[in-house]
Amino acid sequence: MILKKQVFIADKKVNPLIGMLLFLISVVLFIATVPLGFVYGLLQSLYKKGIIGIGEYLLQMAISIDQLGNVAMQHLLNILWIKPSGYKFGNRDETISSALGRNHKLGTLTGFGKLIDNFLNRIDKNHSLNSIDYYIEPTPEILDLLCWIHIKDFKVLVFFDKNKGTYSLPATKKIKGEPDAEGLYKYLMKTLNIVLEFPSFDFLGIFEAQTGSQKPIIIDRKTCYTSRYTGSITSDAANEEAIWLDYGDREKLNKVDQLIFNYLMDSDYIR
DSSP states (O other): OOOOOOOOOOOOOOOHHHHHHHHHHHHHHHHHHHHHHHHHHHHHHHHHHTHHHHHHHHHHHHHHHHHHHHHHTHHHHHHHTBOTTSOOSOOTTSOHHHHHHHHHHHTOBOHHHHHHHHHHHHHSTTHHHHTOOTTSOOOTTEEEEEEEOOEETTEEEEEEETTTTEEEOOEEEOOTTSOHHHHHHHHHHHHHOOEEOGGGOEEEEEEEEEOSSOTTOOEEEEEEEEOOEESOOOOOOTTEEEEEEOGGGGGGSOHHHHHHHHHHHHTTSOO
């Protein structure tokens, strides 16, 4: 879980021939310009910040190369480093280290993958876990949800599904191009008959865990907010009931909601 905000918009699909042409052009430009730009960048970084500047510049380069490798080597890495049920490499917005960290958390690394992960962690402690990027462009393997956290008397509001016998935090799917606040506003007005107050919206964090849903979904991601509201909480759904749970009830929840409860407990929001 990390605390920053960013919005990603996927590029439009292009003709495969155009893709091949753009690839060739990018390779030519890379060969022709990058060496000169790299040398100049080193000199500029050294001039402005000394050795620290060079370190920062090379780190930026390393991240970019890592992202390129995640796309270029995706098919090979998906065979060698992860099990068939693992989170796939290949997202252009993500580094190899980030995808490696997600599979570390899921327990889906192969023996070879664990060897690479352990090697990186010896160089940089918890490298892959600390490299997980929670703000990448979503893939079909990630169920991307918005979640409202409401706490009263150290207890958290959750939904109980009477048909399934399951408990979950109030959450709705993120819609591309729609602000998070607007998405939660409409969802909670419909499900709980309350009106969220936009000025009081406060970002709590982003949490990920292994899903209980069917494939292709592998990871549940919840972007959580708190907010004041007007109205009285009532649920119109015949099969859902709004109830309150404390930390002792966390085992009733799915894995990502358990992570959120752990965070709330560690932050002294609940008991």
